[in-house]
Amino acid sequence: MKELSELKLQILDLLKEDARRTPQLISTLLGIEEAEVKQAIQELEDDNVIVKYATVVNWSKVDEETVTALIEVQITPERGRGFEGIAERIYLYPQVKSVYLMSGAYDLLVEVEGHNLKEVASFVSERLSPIESVLSTKTHFILKKYKQDGIIFEDHEDDRRLIISP
Numbered sequence: 203m204k205e206l207s208e209l210k211l212q213i214l215d216l217l218k219e220d221a222r223r224t225p226q227l228i229s230t231l232l233g234i235e236e237a238e239v240k241q242a243i244q245e246l247e248d249d250n251v252i253v254k255y256a257t258v259v260n261w262s263k264v265d266e267e268t269v270t271a272l273i274e275v276q277i278t279p280e281r282g283r284g285f286e287g288i289a290e291r292i293y294l295y296p297q298v299k300s301v302y303l304m305s306g307a308y309d310l311l312v313e314v315e316g317h318n319l320k321e322v323a324s325f326v327s328e329r330l331s332p333i334e335s336v337l338s339t340k341t342h343f344i345l346k347k348y349k350q351d352g353i354i355f356e357d358h359e360d361d362r363r364l365i366i367s368p
Contacts, residue, residue: 221255274308
């Protein structure tokens, strides 16, 4: 693992907060030359530190419905590869959005998206559960997202009550 300079860490923080920030804006915010920012970003991309620029979408505001589930998976590690081979088999499915190795009562946490509950349930029963090393699964459907990646989705009202003091 490579240790990053303070400058690259600052650039990563600014891009994580808003991936649309331009090198020009970042250079102004950090008080450095734009060319230095461009070079640092290029190095971060070349080293696969920055792997993708993404948009966080509040799907509840769009007519397109998706169902997201978090699936706890208990597995038997493979000899010589541990959890890696099974995690790879799982993350290659297009429905799978994330896979995490966990500590605690289960081994992997798998995030899956589908068009409806039946589609996600079908994925679990026909694709995930039959994998030889999978001992058990427990599926949790996300009913509503309040906050994701630091972004609050709900419009909340300010407290408009009058202040009364004695």
